[in-house]
Amino acid sequence: MYCDDVLCPICDHPSQHKIYTMDNLFTVEEYIDCEPCNYHYSFTYGYYHEIIGGEDFYWSYDQPKDEMVEIRKKKADMIRNFREKLKSNTKGAQ
Numbered sequence: 001m002y003c004d005d006v007l008c009p010i011c012d013h014p015s016q017h018k019i020y021t022m023d024n025l026f027t028v029e030e031y032i033d034c035e036p037c038n039y040h041y042s043f044t045y046g047y048y049h050e051i052i053g054g055e056d057f058y059w060s061y062d063q064p065k066d067e068m069v070e071i072r073k074k075k076a077d078m079i080r081n082f083r084e085k086l087k088s089n090t091k092g093a094q
Ligand SMILES: [Zn+2]
Pocket: 008, 009, 010, 011, 012, 013, 015, 034, 035, 036, 037, 038, 039
């Protein structure tokens, strides 16, 4: 297992990134957790889970392509709305 910091894809804050590999060859589990915005990403044995702005998204390695397009679209909308919200919150605090 190894740990490093990656920038949160939502709020750009350094967040914890954990990777578990099998025989140091391929990733079997991967996690990203961002404290300030509660972003969560996990990959476990082919299954993905992401939390963006309190909304859960699930998909898997064998998700049908048309469903994947739909999920990506929903995620992109959620990310855009949530970023807008974060921005206005920051403005309000100043
Ligand atoms: Zn974040």
